[in-house]
Amino acid sequence: MKTAVVICPGRGTYNATELGYLARHFPDPALLSRLDGERMAAGQETLSALDGAARFSLSVHARGDNASGLIYAATLGDFLSLDRARVRVVAVTGNSMGWYSALACAGAASAEDGFRIANTMGTLMQRALIGGQLIHPWMEDDWVPRPERRAQLLALMHDIAARPDHRLSLSIDLGGFLVLAGNEAGLKAFEAAVEPAQGRFPMRLGNHAAFHSALQAPVAAEGQAALPLALFGRPALPLIDGRGQVWWPGADTQAALRDYTLGHQVTESYDFTAAIRTAAREFAPDLFVVTGPGNTLGGAVAQALIAAGWRGLASKAAFQARQADAPLLVSMGLADQRGLVA
Known part of the structure; x- marks a missing residue:
């Protein structure tokens, strides 16, 4: 057994x-x-x-x-x-x-x-x-941990969250991915600032609210x-x-x-x-x-x-x-x- x-x-x-x-x-x-x-x-x-x-x-x-x-x-x-x-x-x-x-x-x-x-x-x-979610990887396709990349993404998130009328926070720490929750302004700002990855990220999660956040x-x-x-x-x-x-x-x-x-x-x-x-x-x-x-x-x-x-x-x-x-x-x-x- x-x-x-x-x-x-x-x-x-x-x-x-x-x-x-x-x-x-x-x-x-x-x-x-x-x-x-x-x-x-x-x-x-x-x-x-x-x-x-x-x-x-x-x-x-x-x-x-x-x-x-x-x-x-x-x-x-x-x-x-x-x-x-x-x-x-x-x-x-x-x-x-x-x-x-x-x-x-x-x-x-x-x-x-x-x-x-x-x-x-x-x-x-x-x-x-209330709000929404998006997902973005901090590992590449090889799944080798790159903590510096994770730190950069979280720093970007905190920078955006400090802007007036922008809400953005870590929703789920999901293995090699970060799921972020926020309002429309916060999510759009992250999408505009981050470098696209693997041909499909950052990806909005449909029918998802800003789960696991103060919102x-x-x-x-x-x-x-x-x-x-x-x-x-x-x-x-x-x-x-x-x-x-x-x-x-x-x-x-x-x-x-x-x-x-x-x-x-x-x-x-x-x-x-x-x-x-x-x-x-x-x-x-x-x-x-x-x-x-x-x-x-x-x-x-x-x-x-x-x-x-x-x-x-x-x-x-x-x-x-x-x-x-x-x-x-x-x-x-x-x-x-x-x-x-x-």
Whole structure:
């Protein structure tokens, strides 16, 4: 049996190729029906209907009030599908809204309560849609860490943020990428000042608000008013948050967990790189398992491991050689890798 840290993906991972993911992989029809009931009670289209649509619609499926529920359910279904005779989960973490999924996977919220948290926050963010996000790399295609480049980009960000009426801050430290959040003036100024990279960056993230920034303070306040303490429990598995901090099983942390989830996690930067570094160094798993939907988070996990110098990894080539010899990273959204753990 191999030990594994499970990693829950965030927004932007349920796309056209993921349409039908719940129908193909969700292992508990009764649970899915209960989640659909939550959506119906809120006057929202059910996950089953969204997932079963004839075609993917960016304007429908990528909306925060729909995407959050779809991604949460796909993640939870994959976690429930893990073959516990082959995989022993030693910790759980997530990226951005994947934190809500991680709460349920780690047992810090029931499946239904975790869904209520994810669906409510996704709906509130969509309703407000304050600011936006863009993503830009600080590593090149070889994934060799270049800390001086990262420092230059952050210095540019701080320079822009100091200008009148410009808001710009680090939203997510995402492996070899920086995700920035800001208002239109701040985002446009960064796009105009930075040197284009790899033919497609800096890239705006559609249907994304200024997540993990002070601009989300009104959304945090609404979430705190809507989501009671009773939704949060004690984790049954170690849970690594967006600061790289571990929430240990059995600790009396419900109030603190709610405060973090509906406070810091919403309005401050999310350090996914630190979460992966903690996962590697604290738990030293045999595998890092990224649940579906999609497989876009795998590269960021690998880059975070390289940045941490995990097991001598120093480049993309070194990581790929390690993967070919004995897989370290398993993406459940890929059919050929899913069978290794599900």
